[in-house]
Amino acid sequence: MNPYLIFILTVILVGYILDLTISIVNLSSLDPRLPDEFIDVLDGRRYAKSQSYTRITTTFSMIKETATTTLTIVFILIGGFNWVDGLARGFGLGPIGTGLIFTAILFVIVACVEMPFSVYATFVIEERFGFNQTTRGTFILDLAKGIILAVVIGGPVLAFILWFFEIGGPWAWFYCWGGVVGATMGIQFIAPVLIMPLFNKFTPLEDGELKETVANYATREKFKIKGIYTMDGSRRSTKLNAFFTGFGRFRRIVFFDTLVEKLSTGEIVAVLAHEMGHYKLRHVFKMLAASILQMGILFFILSLFINNRGLFAAFRMDHVSIYASLIFFGFLYSPISMLLSVIFNIFSRRQEFQADRHALISTGRPEMLISALKKLSITNLSNLTPHPLHVFLNYCHPPVLERIRALRKKRSSI
Numbered sequence: 001m002n003p004y005l006i007f008i009l010t011v012i013l014v015g016y017i018l019d020l021t022i023s024i025v026n027l028s029s030l031d032p033r034l035p036d037e038f039i040d041v042l043d044g045r046r047y048a049k050s051q052s053y054t055r056i057t058t059t060f061s062m063i064k065e066t067a068t069t070t071l072t073i074v075f076i077l078i079g080g081f082n083w084v085d086g087l088a089r090g091f092g093l094g095p096i097g098t099g100l101i102f103t104a105i106l107f108v109i110v111a112c113v114e115m116p117f118s119v120y121a122t123f124v125i126e127e128r129f130g131f132n133q134t135t136r137g138t139f140i141l142d143l144a145k146g147i148i149l150a151v152v153i154g155g156p157v158l159a160f161i162l163w164f165f166e167i168g169g170p171w172a173w174f175y176c177w178g179g180v181v182g183a184t185m186g187i188q189f190i191a192p193v194l195i196m197p198l199f200n201k202f203t204p205l206e207d208g209e210l211k212e213t214v215a216n217y218a219t220r221e222k223f224k225i226k227g228i229y230t231m232d233g234s235r236r237s238t239k240l241n242a243f244f245t246g247f248g249r250f251r252r253i254v255f256f257d258t259l260v261e262k263l264s265t266g267e268i269v270a271v272l273a274h275e276m277g278h279y280k281l282r283h284v285f286k287m288l289a290a291s292i293l294q295m296g297i298l299f300f301i302l303s304l305f306i307n308n309r310g311l312f313a314a315f316r317m318d319h320v321s322i323y324a325s326l327i328f329f330g331f332l333y334s335p336i337s338m339l340l341s342v343i344f345n346i347f348s349r350r351q352e353f354q355a356d357r358h359a360l361i362s363t364g365r366p367e368m369l370i371s372a373l374k375k376l377s378i379t380n381l382s383n384l385t386p387h388p389l390h391v392f393l394n395y396c397h398p399p400v401l402e403r404i405r406a407l408r409k410k411r412s413s414i
């Protein structure tokens with residue numbers, strides 16, 4: 001048997017078994033006793049509801065992963081990629097055109113497999129727990145807009161990568177890296193103005209106590225912003241969120257309308273102070289630098305496997321091509337990307353604690369951040385007792401109880 005095939009199947013199966021194990025231990029660590037911290041804000045019935053939400057979403061993801069893993073393995077073994085390649089080559093285009101069609105067909109296949117799961121998650125599970133606000137119309141429109149964006153942005157980027165590798169020689173990976181970094185930065189700049197308004201409506205926050213308090217806080221912190229907006233998050237879900245978009249003086253603060261509705265002014269400022277902490281402590285910059293570096297590593301290793309005949313034999317391909325190399329490389333790279341994501345999560349969790357601490361010091365009101373965190377996790381039915389292994393591997397935020405504990409400890413020490 002082809003060594004690449006053995007390696008890829010092992011990676012897929014080990015990843016699958018690992019995920020399944022974590023899901024199972026995570027379910028077993030659901031504790032019916034309500035944590036003391038939440039006794040004042042949560043009753044037994046709502047706590048039971050949040051646990052049943054964790055149980056159902058976890059079981060659902062196990063079923064989904066079993067189905068997609070099985071289909072992936074079958075697709076590889078029956079030579080599905082070679083069949084798609086035959087279809088793409090049938091159009092009689094050059095290597096770049098064929099590559100775009102090849103990728104588009106795979107994209108459609110993956111979308112068709114994932115569609116029923118996505119419909120079920122939105123319209124059955126989220127609906128049942130009262131989160132879903134997405135209408136069928138919104139769901140279909142989102143899908144259509146997503147496809148158009150993938151074609152308009154993803155298409156040219158992919159065409160450039162293929163073109164660089166066709167003509168680029170030994171430095172192709174470097175040009176690709178530069179090109180993709182440039183495109184990513186460009187997208188960050190145009191996203192708040194051109195892309196995000198396609199999906200949501202952004203309204204400047206209306207004058208009043210909240211706007212004044214937020215603006216005063218930003219001025220006091222010497223934090224330049226372009227504007228304060230609310231976003232109609234309620235169009236899709238009742239879940240709460242807040243974030244920044246853009247860079248430097250183009251930065252905007254965006255609050256979900258659901259957040260403005262559910263949180264008090266003091267709590268919203270605390271959430272804002274946390275988000276600002278990420279900028280002030282240069283987290284945003286560090287994460288961006290890390291992801292640029294990671295992209296460089298990815299393209300370099302990719303360049304070593306372009307047109308590797310052993311790899312093409314593993315996928316039962318008749319023809320060697322750069323576009324298929326990109327896809328097959330994705331399978332080889334997945335253990336590295338899993339490892340990098342665990343490292344990324346470790347740093348990210350540490351940064352969350354730091355941003356919490358920043359919010360505490362700059363507002364001087366830790367109880368506001370604590371009650372905001374409680375409201376967020378109650379409304380979003382977050383799992384209050386995730387298993388430590390699950391947290392270690394998959395959580396980019398520390399569990400809420402750990403954050404509250406750290407805030408209380410810090411408060412008593414100042």
Ligand SMILES: [Zn+2]
Pocket residue numbers: 274275278352355
């Ligand atoms: Zn954060």
